[in-house]
Amino acid sequence: MAYFKSETQRANFVQREEELLEHWDKERTFERSVERRKDGEPFVFVEGPPTANGLPHPGHVLTRVVKDLVLRYKTMRGFYVKRKAGWDTHGLPVEIEVEKNLGINTKGEIEDYGIEKFNKKCKQSVFRYEKEWVNATKRVGFWVDMDDPYITFDINYMESVWWSLKEVWKKGLLYKGHKVVPFCPRCETTLSSHEVAQDYRDVEDPSVYVKFKLKQEQDLYLLAWTTTPWTLLGNIALAVHPSNTYVKVKLNASTKDETLILAEARLDALDDDYEILERFEGKALEDLEYERLFEYAKVEGGEAHKVITAEFVTLDEGTGIVHVAPAFGEVDYEVCREKKLGFSQPVNSAGHFTHEVPPLEGMFVKDADRLIIELMEQRGVLYKEAKYLHSYPFCWRCGSPLLYYARESWFIAMKSLRDGLLANNEKINWYPAHLKHGRFGNFLDGIEDWALSRERFWGTPLNIWLCTECGKDFCVGSIEELKARATNTVPSDLHRPYIDEVVLRCEDCGGDMRRVKDVIDCWYDSGSAPFAQWHYPFETDKFKQNFPADFITEAIDQTRGWFYSLLAVSTAIFDEPPYLNVLSLGHILDDKGVKMSKSKRNVVDITAIFNNEGADALRWYFYTAGPLSDDIRFSEQGILEKQKKFLNTFWNSYFFFVTYAAIDEFNPEVKVIPVAKRNAMDRWIISRWNTLTTEVIAAIERFEVHVAARKIEEFVVNDLSNWYIRRSRRRFWVPEENFDKDCAYLTLYEVLVSLCKLLAPFVPFLTEHVYLNLVRSGDEHKSVHLCDYPSPDESLIDTALEDSMLLLSTLVEAGRRTRSDAGIKIRQPLREVVIVCNAEKQDKVTSLTAILKDELNVREVTLVEASSKSEFAAVEEYKQADVDEDTTLFLNTGLDKELIEEGMVRDIVRRIQGMRKDIDLEYTAKISIMYEGDDAVKEAITNLADYIREETLAVAINEGLPSVESEQIYVKTWKIDKKEVRLAIKTA
RNA sequence: GGGCCCGUAGCUUAGUCUGGUUGGAGCGCUCGGCUGAUAACCGAGAGGCCCGGAGUUCAAAUCUCCGCGGGCCCA
Structure with missing residues (x-):
């Protein structure tokens, strides 16, 4: 009875994977893989919670398989790796989705609809695609505990968030201020930056050059410029650049004796001829006071109407003098705060002027522009008006122009925690490393306070x-x-x-x-995950065991998202880094290099990939595509190629093994042969395997997953399949039992089983299938995923042997090249190959000459010193090929009758083998052969009949074809070396 | 507009940190060969302004600067 189950030559990966999903479910393999390591050292992972109100796309799948790879690897290395899933459930995107469905889009409409009902809808909406997420997660093989996930709307989770915010408050880091936000006056809603980015249009706005009269000076004006006249009602200051040159000019055309100040570089903004009276740096203007344009709106909280200096002033457009209105610009707001200036807000939350501005009261600000310009003209403070074409954001829902508008907001004083953030960042290992002091470090350097509150409905209440x-x-x-x-x-x-x-x-x-x-920014929710998922501090044990995280990974866009919010919250509360290793992934682009997005309709359907190529192929494609930090141009074709090249080759190696092991009833349990007693080929592949394992572990530890995966792929395709198995095939075909065959079986068996373990974190399905057939008893594991990760055995690494084999392959290549040049096919045996090389290389080659003979199909390999090179070079029959700088190869191309006969017979054998395959004969089936050919053919067959019988499992070889065609007889006519040969076979 | 990353053959990419023979490989293409595990493999060939420009250097795909294109995050 065969020890191994036979397999089909076609792997049918997709069906195998679906079988295994059921098998793992039934056997609870995932749970057991975690459980059996519970005494191991913890390796802490935090799942970056996805939102399940949209379908998962290839980018999500990438993140999930990278997480899975690392976690499986660590588990197999003996760590106790808990894997709690998480869901991010709050926030504006969820609300917008619900608003769309309800067909409403203002806060007023939501309140009319009822916050209670609205939030209920939100809660339902966040799990709209939960099933698809769970399915995709399982289907791709990501082992994560989705039965007990953390959910940000869970009351325990929210309570922990509250606790943490109270800690912030107790430290005096929570304060109320203003934040200038993009605001849709029609929807009465602030928009996130993502929403703002959705609808920029090129529009023409009025741009005005306005004269601000300096106090204490007669007819001296500062010339400022703005594209939003309505904001002039909130003017608090004028900003100049401290070190740029400004000029005082007298306008010649002016009827009045009028003098203007503006930047010298912006003089061409003037329509009139002018005369420069004075030059000075911007800072000379600092603190000069000017008269208000409009005396309407009240100013609170500080001084106003004076000149300040600011680095943000540019000379690209305008006049080099910038009108500053803290209620309507973020930069304006910041600079006023910094300079302790006042604040003026003459506009209500619907974008209309308030009673503070009588002539404009009730007007929508954009509509007021015209009237404001007229008012300025009447007062003689308008220098000129022009049209200005610029890109301006509109509300993506209703198409209204957005306003930038200061709203009350609660902040966390992150600026004051800057040193802590930087210090904690130093304790974090970043991959790729440049993020640490690059994008992320720079961001921390210039950190701003965190505007925490949102005037919305569905979120953790502030x-x-x-x-x-x-x-x-x-x-x-x-x-x-x-x-x-x-x-x-x-x-x-x-x-x-x-x-x-x-x-x-x-x-x-x-x-x-x-x-x-207000409710809290949902980024604060997810940033609280390290403690809130364990309901800390109301429950303490689990948090203490799971902080800080050893590992997190998400895509690069999370740098200022989750990677930051985690660090920010953790620094504020614990002054500790919340994670020690962070792996930032690139994005998935379509095959043209464009980001996948719903609106571009270029998102690849992952379920189709699962059904066509399968999860392992997709995973392997991701792992081998390139550094994880690089973007991937995603193509289904690429995945298919991975399936064909790598998965198929691995499968075929395995298929070869089980096919012959079944025939021979090979049982690995009863054979024990020390590696040292096996032949050079066996020792070589075992050495290669151990070298590979060393390299793979080192690469994974550095998060260089593509290096690890590509090395494995090379090993499987080149070393194992195309060299070891191809070279060793004949050892498996020997009918009777012998020592050498046992060595071959054992070696291939050991390599395949070890490979399963090495590959298990990468392609968990295929390796499990193969492992379950190869390891059939005698262990308690019953799954490759319960095994320990292989560790290399240094004593089995034979670098000298690996070097020799490398040299051998260059000799084989050179020999083949020579044959090809000489026009002699490989099936034609030749008498001799001569290798001219130094003693050291001769040593290396000596033990492997048998392989060289076989690969080059020559009877003799002769090794000689460099001194005899000229002898061979002089003989015409010896064709020369240079192998490397001190090695030369000569191929004796002379043929005699015996060699020609042998070549002929090898051709015939090859044809007969092909015919056996044509009619799908069992490998062990015996046949009889009939032939027709000329005398040379007949003579060759007769002389080498034993060889033919052995190679083709023939019991009889007879000249002459049967006169009657029969279904049992397969006849084919061949041309061999211009001779016609007819061959027939039938089962004996 | 700013910061960070990427750009090598038709496609996917190695090499870039640490400058040094003639820039490697796979897919695809052409020709030849091999094959009873393999939809595989082997040999030869065609195919590279190494994104462009300038600089440093005896020497640049590699280092520096300026552009261009793509991506991400901000404004």
Whole structure:
């Protein structure tokens, strides 16, 4: 009875994979693989939580298989690797999706619809594609615990987020300020930068050159420029560049005695002839006061209407004097804050002027531009008006022009944590390394405070209550604390709108405290994952075992996303880095190099890939494509090639083994032969395997997955399949049992089993299938994924042998080249090959001459010193080929009758083997052969009949073809060396 | 507009950190060969302004600077 199950030559990877998914489910292989390492050293992973309100695309799959590779590898290396899945569930994208479905798009409409109902819809929406995510995750072989995931809307998760924010508050790092955000006045909604980027249009706006009259000077004006006249109502300052040259010019055309100041480089903005009166640097203007254009809006919180200096002033356009309105520009807001200037907000949240601006009251700001220009003209402060073509953002939903608008917002003072962020970053190992001090490090260097609050509905509510009497703020850090301080019932769900009803008692004045209506930026949610997924500090053990993470990986766009929010939260709360190794992946582009996106309709359907090429092929494609940090131009063709080249070759090596092992009933359990006793070929492949293992482990540890995978691929295709198995085939075909055959079987068996383990984290399906057939008893594992990762045995690495084999292959190549040049096919045996080389190389080749004879089909290999080179060079029959700088090869091309006969017979054998294959004979089936040919053919066959019988498993060879055609007889006519030969075979 | 990354044959890429013979390989193409595991393999050939320009150097795909194209993150 055969020890191994026979296989089909076609692997049918997809079907194998689907079988194994069921098998793993049934056997609970994943759970067991984790469990059996529970006493091992922990290797902590945090899953970057995806949002399941869209379909998973190839980029998500890449992330998942990279995570899987590392986690499987670490598990096999003995680490205890818990793999908790996670879902990111809050945030504006979810709300927008729901709004779309409800056909509404303003905050007012949401409130009319009801926040309670709306948030319910949001909660349902986030798991809309959960099934597709779970299926894709399982199908690709990502082993992660999706039965017990962390979910950011979970009450325990939210409570931990609240706790952490209270820690921030206690440290005095949470403050209220203004943030200038892109805002759609129609939808009454702030837009995320992603949304803003969706609809930029080139539009023509009025641009105005406005004269600001300096105080204490007669008829001296600063000439400023703006493309948004309506923002002039909120003007607080004028900015000049401190070191650029400014000029005071007298306009010749002017009827009045008028003098203007502007940047010298911008003089061509003037329409009139002018005379330069004075030159000075911008900083000479600093602190000069000017008269307001409009006396309407009130200014709070500081000085106003003076000249400041700022580096952001450019001379590319305008006048080099920039109008600054902190209510309407982020840069403006920042610079005013820095210079402790005041703030003026004459526009309401719908984008209309307030009662502070009587002539414009109630007007939409964009519509007011015309009137404002007219007003300025009447007052004589408009120098000129022009059209200005620029790119301006519009609301992607309703098409309204967006306004940049200062809104109240809560901030975390990240600037004050800058040193901590930088110090913690130093403790993190980045791959690729340049991110550490490049993109990420630079970002931390210039870190800004984190605008944490969102005036929205579906999110973790901001846990700050303000006293309606005295204005005192209080941050609630737990449900227990909420209950203790509440004057009314505390809801079981912490979401809006329920939480909005909870009123606290002010400790200072006894007044009612009401919650700030905002929710928290969902990036803060996911940044809290290291502790919130374990409900820390309300439960402590699991967090302590799982912090910091040893490893996280996501795509490069998370640098300022999750990679940052994790570090920011962890630095604020613990002053520790939340992860020690971070692997940043490139993006998946389409086959033309363009990012895949829904709107471009170039997203590849991954389920089609799973059904056509399978998960292993897809995984191998990702692993071998290039450095993980590089973008991948994704093509299904590329995946198919991986299947054909790598998976098929591996399968065929395995198929070859089980086919013959079944015939011979080879049983690996009863054979023990030390490697040292096996032949050079066996020792070579074992040495190569150990060298490979060393290299693979080193590469994975450096996250150079493509290096590891490509080395394995080379090993399988070149070393194992095309050299070891091809060279060793005949050893397996010997019918009777012998020592050499056992060595071959054992060696191939050991290499295949070890390869399964080495490859298991990469292609978990194929390796499992092969392993389950190869390792049939005697161990408790029952899965390759329960095995230890192979470790190299240094004592089996024979570098000298590997070198020799390398030399041998160059000799074979040179010999083949010589044959090809001389026009002698390889099937034609030749008398001799002479290798001219030094003693050291002779030593290397000596033990391998048998292989050389066989590969070059020559009877003798002669090794000689360089001194005899000229002897052979002089003989015409010896064709010369240079192998390397001190090695030359001579091929004796002389033929005699015996060699020609042998060549003829080898051709005939080759034809007969082909015919056996044509009619699908069993490898062991015996045949009888009939032939017709001329006398030379007949003589050759007669002389070498034994050889033919042995090679083709023939019991009889007879001249003459049967007169009657028969279905049992297969006849074919061949041309061999211009001779016609007819051959017939039938089963004996 | 700024920062970071990428650009090598028709395609996928090695080599770039650490400058040094004639820039390797696979797929595809042409010709020849081999083959009872292989849809595989072997040999030969065609196919490279190493994105462009300037600089450093005895020497540049490699180092520096300036552009161009693509990607990402910001503005």
